[in-house]
Amino acid sequence: MINVTIDGIKASVPDGSTILQAAKDVGISIPSLCYHPDQSVKANCRVCVCEVEGNRLLQAACSQPVYEGMVIKTRTPKVIEARKTILELILSHHPQDCLNCIRNENCELQSLAAEYFVRSNPFELKVRGLPKDLSTPSLFRDPDKCVLCRRCIEACTVVQTVNALGLEGRGSHAMVVPSLGLDLIDSPCIMCGQCIHACPVGAIGEVEDIDKLLAAIADPETIVVTQIAPAVRLALSEEIGMDTGALPMEVFVAGLKQIGFDHVLHTNFTADLTILEEGNELLKRLTSGGTLPMFTSCSPGWINFCETFYPDLLDNLSTCKSPQQMFGSLVKTYWADKMGIAPKNIFSVSIMPCVAKKYEAARPEMTASGYRDVDIVLTTREIGRLFRMSGLDFTKLPPQPFSPWMGEYTGAAVIFGATGGVMEAALRTVYEVVMEETLEDVNFTIARGFEGIKEAAVDLKGTVVKVAIAHGLSHARKLMDQVRAGESPYHFIEIMACPGGCVGGGGQPITKANFKRIERLDAIYIEDEAMPIRKSHENAEVKKIYEDFLHEPLGHKSHELLHTHYHAKHKRFL
Amino acid sequence: MAEEMRIVLRNYGKIDPLNIDEYIAAGGYGALNKARGMSPMDLIGEVKASNLRGRGGAGFNCGMKWNFACQAPADQKYVICNADEGEPGTYKDRLIMEGDPQSLLEGMAICAYAIGATQGYIYCRGEYPSVVKTLNAAIAQAKEKGVLGDFSIEVRMGAGAYVCGEETALIESIEGKRGEPRIKPPFPPVIGLWYKPTIVNNVETFANIPAIVEKGAAWYAGIGTPTYPGTKIVTLTGDVVNKTFFEVTTDTTIQEVIFGFGGGISGGKAFKAVQIGGTSGAFIPAAHLDTPIGFDAMSSIGASLGSGAVFVLDESRDIVDVTARIARFFAHESCGKCAPCREGTMRMHDLMDKINAGQGQTADIALLNKLGRVMSYSCLCGLGQAAPAPVLTAIEHFSADYDAKLA
Numbered sequence: 001m002i003n004v005t006i007d008g009i010k011a012s013v014p015d016g017s018t019i020l021q022a023a024k025d026v027g028i029s030i031p032s033l034c035y036h037p038d039q040s041v042k043a044n045c046r047v048c049v050c051e052v053e054g055n056r057l058l059q060a061a062c063s064q065p066v067y068e069g070m071v072i073k074t075r076t077p078k079v080i081e082a083r084k085t086i087l088e089l090i091l092s093h094h095p096q097d098c099l100n101c102i103r104n105e106n107c108e109l110q111s112l113a114a115e116y117f118v119r120s121n122p123f124e125l126k127v128r129g130l131p132k133d134l135s136t137p138s139l140f141r142d143p144d145k146c147v148l149c150r151r152c153i154e155a156c157t158v159v160q161t162v163n164a165l166g167l168e169g170r171g172s173h174a175m176v177v178p179s180l181g182l183d184l185i186d187s188p189c190i191m192c193g194q195c196i197h198a199c200p201v202g203a204i205g206e207v208e209d210i211d212k213l214l215a216a217i218a219d220p221e222t223i224v225v226t227q228i229a230p231a232v233r234l235a236l237s238e239e240i241g242m243d244t245g246a247l248p249m250e251v252f253v254a255g256l257k258q259i260g261f262d263h264v265l266h267t268n269f270t271a272d273l274t275i276l277e278e279g280n281e282l283l284k285r286l287t288s289g290g291t292l293p294m295f296t297s298c299s300p301g302w303i304n305f306c307e308t309f310y311p312d313l314l315d316n317l318s319t320c321k322s323p324q325q326m327f328g329s330l331v332k333t334y335w336a337d338k339m340g341i342a343p344k345n346i347f348s349v350s351i352m353p354c355v356a357k358k359y360e361a362a363r364p365e366m367t368a369s370g371y372r373d374v375d376i377v378l379t380t381r382e383i384g385r386l387f388r389m390s391g392l393d394f395t396k397l398p399p400q401p402f403s404p405w406m407g408e409y410t411g412a413a414v415i416f417g418a419t420g421g422v423m424e425a426a427l428r429t430v431y432e433v434v435m436e437e438t439l440e441d442v443n444f445t446i447a448r449g450f451e452g453i454k455e456a457a458v459d460l461k462g463t464v465v466k467v468a469i470a471h472g473l474s475h476a477r478k479l480m481d482q483v484r485a486g487e488s489p490y491h492f493i494e495i496m497a498c499p500g501g502c503v504g505g506g507g508q509p510i511t512k513a514n515f516k517r518i519e520r521l522d523a524i525y526i527e528d529e530a531m532p533i534r535k536s537h538e539n540a541e542v543k544k545i546y547e548d549f550l551h552e553p554l555g556h557k558s559h560e561l562l563h564t565h566y567h568a569k570h571k572r573f574l
Numbered sequence: 575m576a577e578e579m580r581i582v583l584r585n586y587g588k589i590d591p592l593n594i595d596e597y598i599a600a601g602g603y604g605a606l607n608k609a610r611g612m613s614p615m616d617l618i619g620e621v622k623a624s625n626l627r628g629r630g631g632a633g634f635n636c637g638m639k640w641n642f643a644c645q646a647p648a649d650q651k652y653v654i655c656n657a658d659e660g661e662p663g664t665y666k667d668r669l670i671m672e673g674d675p676q677s678l679l680e681g682m683a684i685c686a687y688a689i690g691a692t693q694g695y696i697y698c699r700g701e702y703p704s705v706v707k708t709l710n711a712a713i714a715q716a717k718e719k720g721v722l723g724d725f726s727i728e729v730r731m732g733a734g735a736y737v738c739g740e741e742t743a744l745i746e747s748i749e750g751k752r753g754e755p756r757i758k759p760p761f762p763p764v765i766g767l768w769y770k771p772t773i774v775n776n777v778e779t780f781a782n783i784p785a786i787v788e789k790g791a792a793w794y795a796g797i798g799t800p801t802y803p804g805t806k807i808v809t810l811t812g813d814v815v816n817k818t819f820f821e822v823t824t825d826t827t828i829q830e831v832i833f834g835f836g837g838g839i840s841g842g843k844a845f846k847a848v849q850i851g852g853t854s855g856a857f858i859p860a861a862h863l864d865t866p867i868g869f870d871a872m873s874s875i876g877a878s879l880g881s882g883a884v885f886v887l888d889e890s891r892d893i894v895d896v897t898a899r900i901a902r903f904f905a906h907e908s909c910g911k912c913a914p915c916r917e918g919t920m921r922m923h924d925l926m927d928k929i930n931a932g933q934g935q936t937a938d939i940a941l942l943n944k945l946g947r948v949m950s951y952s953c954l955c956g957l958g959q960a961a962p963a964p965v966l967t968a969i970e971h972f973s974a975d976y977d978a979k980l981a
Contacts, residue, residue: 043757044912046952057951057959063757078951082914085948089917122941123921148910167752167910170735172920174910 004070019050019061019072030074031083031112033090033200034149035062037513040158042150045090047112049082050074058082084116092123093172094201095144101202106510108200109147130175135185137207137362138355139193139506146176146203152195159499160473162305163574164189176203179574188308188573192301192473192497193355193506206355206507209376210386216347216375217260223341226256226349227267227327227406231417231502232380234523235353238509239384240394244516245523250399255392257400263339264402267350268409270323270330271416271425273545274298275536277562278320278422279430280553282492286465291315293468293483293490296422298322300360301497301506303566305473310480311568319563323416324350324357325366328373329561330406334549338405348375351383353417353505356497368561379507408541411442411527411534418524419471419501420447420454423494427458427467428535434460442534448525450500450518453478455490467492472499576830579797580821581805582781586673591708594715597676603721605784609684610723617688618644621783623791625803630656630739630776631851631880632956633802633869639773642763643689646771651691653682653725654748654767654774657698657705658732658739661852662903663883666807667777669819671698671705674781675712679727681780684787685773686725694727695767697744700734736907740955741774743909754911755955778807778882798824799868806867806882810836813843813888824868828858831867831884843888847972851880853900854960856967857893876967878960893975897968898926904961915958918949922965934980939969 001012006023013022018041023030033045041063049058053071058079066072073079091113098104133141153176156165164187168177178187195204216222233252234245253264282294297303297318306317321329327350332343350357354377360366361374378386387394402408412428415421424447431439446456447467452475455468468490470476476495482488498504500517503524511517528534536542550557580586589596597603609617622637643651655678659667670678682694698706709729716722735753737743742756745767766772782804786794795803802824808831809819815837822831832838832848839845849855850867856877858865865871872879887893905923910916925942928934946962953959969976 041757043954046912046914046954049952060757060954065759081944082948082952085944086914086917086952089921089945090913092921093917122937124924148913148916169910171905171908171910172916174916 002066002068002070004066004072006072007074013066017066019059019064019066020048022066023061023072023074028074030061031115032062033108033112033147034151036151036154036198039151039154039198045147045149046086047083049079051076051079084118087112087116087118088121088123090147091118092121092125093127094147095127096125101145102205102208103202107202133178133184134207135183136189136191136359138191138358139184139189139196139204140207141184141204142202143175143177145201147201148174148176149200150176151198151200152176152204155194155198158474160190160192160194160497161477162188162190162192162473165195166574180572182572186571188571190301190304190308190473190497191356191359191506194498196355196506197511206379206381207358208382209358209378210382212376213349213378213386216349221345222347223262223345224260224347224349225263225265225331226261226351227265227270227324227331228252229267229324229350229352229354229417229502230271230414230421231353231505231508231520231524232351232383234520234527235380235503235508236383236387239381240387242394244519245526247394248399250401251394251397253402254397254400255387255390255394258392258397259386259390261349264400265327265331265335265406266402266409267323267327268413268416269406269539269541270326271413272410272536272539272542273326273562274320274323275412275425275429276542276546276553277558278318279426279433281318281320282426282430283433284554286463286491293488293493294318296494298416298422299495299497300354300356302473302476302495304356304359304569305476305497306480307566307569308571308573309477310484313480313483314566314568316483317566319565321562321564322360324352324377325360325373325564326562327406328361328366329368330545332369332371332373333561334545335406343369343371348373350374350377351380352377353380353502353508355379355506357507365564381507381509384509405541405544408539410536410539411529411531412536414528414531415524417502418448418521419496420449420469420494421501421524423447423467423469423492425536426492429537431458431460432535432537439535448521450514450521465492466490467494469494471496471501473497576822576826576834578820578835579805579823581785582670582677582778582807583673583821584785585677586669589674591673591675592711594676594712594719597674601788602676602784603680605787606680606683606687606721609687609787614644614688614690617684617787620791621688621786624786624794625801626779626782626786626794627802627869628776629778629782629806629882631878633879636775636779639763639775640685640688642761643771643773646764648771650693650770651689652767652770652772653686653689653691653694654744654772655682655694655696655777655780656739656741656744656774657696657702657777658744659699659702659777659881660736660739661881661883663809663811663885664852664881665809666819666882668702668705669807670777670781671702672708675709676716677781677784678777679712679716679722681783682727683722683725684783685775685780689771689773691773692724692726694725695748696727696729697738697748698729698731700732706731735909737909737955737957740957743955744774745772752909754909755957757954799866799871802869806879808835808867808882808884810884810886812886813840813891814838814884814886815840822867825866827864827866829863832863832886836884836886839886839888841888843890845886846889846891847887847893849885849887849964850883851878852883853903854957854963855880855883856963857971858967859971893968893972894926894930894979897965898923898930900964901926904957908957908961912954912958914949915953915961918945918953918958919961921945922962926965929976929979932979932981934976936980939976943969
């Protein structure tokens with residue numbers, strides 16, 4: 001322990017603490033902008049500077065380690081003048097259009113400006129007038145708003161090892177740019193959106209499709225149908241001022257009905273269906289000498305990553321479409337038929353924790369129904385905006401049920417939203433199919449938790465099936481390199497592009513730190529525990545669709561509607 | 575008038591720089607042999623006792639720095655010579671490298687022995703291609719002679735960024751990264767090049783080492799001013815008669831440098847100001863001319879010795895215009911990493927241009943003062959911390975010149 005004095009308060013803090021951590025320990029919060037709890041220390045914004053006795057220079061609290069006897073002052077006139085001046089400098093080089101900004105009221109710079117009551121800025125407003133990058137259907141970049149904290153670069157290069165973002169230029173001309181100066185769509189960007197979470201301001205955000213939804217609702221001819229992804233509900237609670245997971249599913253459904261959705265269905269239905277298709281695909285590969293290890297295919301950021309960086313391993317990917325796209329092709333065929341609705345009148349909306357889903361829905365191959373299978377994708381954040389606009393009080397809204405045929409789901413589908421969830425769900429089903437006996441304890445806890453790579457071995461009638469799970473692409477890359485080198489011991493690998501899986505997806509409420517992702521993971525397993533049915537193959541509506549329509553997993557209809565193929569993306573990358 | 579005292583330039587103009595035999599004949603590599611006969615700790619003790627302080631600008635005790643690197647356990651350590659001589663008006667390192675390259679190599683080899691390094695780099699300014707040739711030739715000769723033992727030296731060229739003279743930015747540049755300073759601590763003697771203990775010293779610092787080892791710490795410590803002993807090469811530019819270089823003891827006053835060695839102001843005009851230490855140096859008015867150039871004496875008047883560049887302005891010079899150009903230089907050379915430097919150098923340039931164009935208000939001067947003050951203690955590295963010095967000191971000492979230009 002190290003003895004320090006902070007603003008007159010004597011404290012003993014752990015060795016290796018920074019001033020920022022030590023101050024937090026004694027209950028003093030030091031403002032920061034470039035600091036990110038899950039990232040390396042950058043110390044480039046200098047907003048956290050403090051006075052240290054005996055030192056002429058102010059010290060950045062985020063980077064300066066404490067030493068024995070250190071006397072720190074966090075709010076002297078010198079410190080306040082420095083912080084405020086630095087904020088004025090940053091603000092005067094930043095567009096003043098907070099009202100129109102996607103991060104209005106959820107912006108670290110805006111909060112700091114308010115905390116330091118920047119009223120009139122002595123520096124003349126100077127905005128660079130750089131063009132926005134609107135090249136992708138998932139994310140936009142607004143470089144004028146960038147404050148050069150470099151958190152997006154670390155998310156892209158260290159967390160995801162995609163290296164789509166880098167720095168160009170010096171001094172006040174320095175900019176974060178997609179690598180090689182390309183538009184984002186031509187860069188190796190995989191559209192996971194982790195940069196959005198990292199950005200303290202509105203320099204990167206999701207492409208919004210709310211207006212398209214409102215137009216569809218306004219059209220009396222159009223039947224607006226939606227699917228809700230597993231990880232959305234619990235995080236959406238945060239967007240409407242509730243604790244994580246607090247919004248009951250049926251109240252969520254009621255809210256969507258209030259907004260004007262005609263039918264609310266669930267992606268969880270096709271998550272269960274995915275288990276049937278993917279589980280059988282795995283068994284087929286295991287028994288007939290197919291390409292192994294098989295990789296899961298539900299994370300569209302991961303698919304983009306594989307197509308960009310591991311085009312030689314595309315045969316390892318499960319041919320199953322993601323649950324979103326399975327849903328999309330079924331809603332305009334099977335469901336339309338069951339409901340007696342003309343598919344051309346269906347406007348298929350998907351509510352996702354993800355921005356890469358917007359890109360996935362727009363893939364040219366995703367038209368198996370004869371129409372665009374998923375018309376628009378809205379993120380959890382966009383639904384949050386719609387709900388806030390709606391003026392609804394979710395504590396008073398009476399619950400509403402899902403519409404029939406594609407609304408039922410099991411606990412196995414619920415956990416798709418967590419890293420390891422697809423694996424656990426698959427094991428629940430594969431075990432019973434192979435062993436022909438009831439699985440008493442469905443909890444494969446080895447697949448749970450926030451560790452980057454998890455592995456397990458399951459004995460299925462003498463055949464030991466080795467599985468691995470990775471979330472965050474830096475971890476995935478390790479497993480992929482093993483496969484590429486021919487040294488992978490696994491049969492089945494689950495990959496989720498985003499840290500934590502879908503709970504930490506690029507479309508989720510802005511998640512500054514991993515502890516929030518872990519909180520959401522906990523909420524998912526609570527929901528799974530509470531489900532009466534927790535194995536995908538016991539889903540009655542799934543059984544029904546096989547009886548009435550698909551006939552068998554991996555059958556002709558499945559092949560047509562539920563499976564896809566992948567293409568190498570010939571991109572230039574560093 | 576005081577005489578020059580040549581320690582680092584002891585062989586300058588006397589030997590053929592491309593003939594190692596002439597260097598050896600003049601006593602070269604005797605110090606390295608002597609050093610190798612000492613224990614590293616004794617050697618470092620000797621350097622420490624000489625009180626040699628870094629000639630790059632920060633003035634840190636050289637022996638203490640070496641000791642940190644010596645004590646840091648590592649399988650590999652590095653010695654880097656900072657030859658990225660980017661300060662406008664400074665060419666002292668070029669003189670040493672052109673005139674006596676072996677003295678630099680010998681100094682580096684002594685340091686390598688002291689800290690336990692086998693690999694050295696000379697990071698040479700990109701605008702000095704001919705110096706690189708000379709250095710490479712000198713290294714080849716030293717290798718052939720076998721004088722360096724197991725110590726290898728490689729020359730790396732900068733690409734023109736001023737900030738790469740900052741030691742951690744220089745390290746980043748050698749590693750092939752964007753030239754930007756690192757967060758300190760940790761300092762390079764503990765975690766430096768490729769995260770290994772690394773000594774970065776200036777050319778002039780290394781060139782002092784053989785003489786100190788040869789003649790002893792006491793000899794060196796007795797030269798010049800006690801807290802910053804030895805000599806300093808000063809390079810004179812601007813409105814001075816002798817626009818050349820001198821190696822002078824550190825107790826020499828600014829007055830002696832300009833009016834003695836420099837021969838006074840050219841064209842029979844009167845002195846107005848002098849900027850010492852490079853572009854980030856303070857402007858010094860006539861009242862402070864009796865200050866010795868030693869590090870601490872200069873600090874006491876709010877100035878610095880820095881690189882030893884001496885830029886003289888006569889009475890006809892427009893100091894507001896000069897300062898506006900300096901502000902442009904820093905806006906151009908800021909690396910953009912930390913906010914107060916990235917934004918501050920740009921604003922400082924804008925405000926100086928505004929005032930220089932006759933459109934400034936009194937409030938602009940107040941804003942310049944506040945901005946400069948904040949930058950000087952908030953920026954991440956020495957570039958941003960020092961950039962406001964000429965602006966702040968010009969306002970302090972020549973406020974009438976500013977007032978005359980206000981709208």
